[in-house]
Amino acid sequence: MLPMFADQGPNARLMAVRKVGLQVARDEDDGSFDHHGIVSAVRTVMVEEGTRRVFVTNALKMHEIVADEELHERYLDEFIHQLRSFTIDGSLSTAAALTCS
Structure with a gap:
């Protein structure tokens, strides 16, 4: 290389x-x-x-x-799921917070 x-x-x-x-x-x-x-x-x-x-x-x-496209799709789906599961101040998910700002 x-x-x-x-x-x-x-x-x-x-x-x-x-x-x-x-x-x-x-x-x-x-x-x-x-x-x-x-x-x-x-x-x-x-x-x-x-x-x-x-x-x-x-x-x-x-x-x-x-x-392995299926493997990578699964990794991305799981990563997105994890990101969406986080909350700010215990109320808004990151997805909601991103759309509000």
Whole structure:
């Protein structure tokens, strides 16, 4: 992974920890990528059979979760239900408070 913008660094580190991706090594002085680092990362993930198998297996597991629309709809519905259950001063729900302001 080649993180270049603000949120991509933490996301890339998380993917590396979960072994669904591999961060490309950066120059310690200026943070740049070089040809050797990119080639090394691609070779590790695509060519080395043992490592490749781990990344493919973990990526497939993650895909099952990320692609599960019903799961995410349920999470959103439960989150909205929780938000609506909160009250202000014990009387107005947040939905009512938002429409009043």
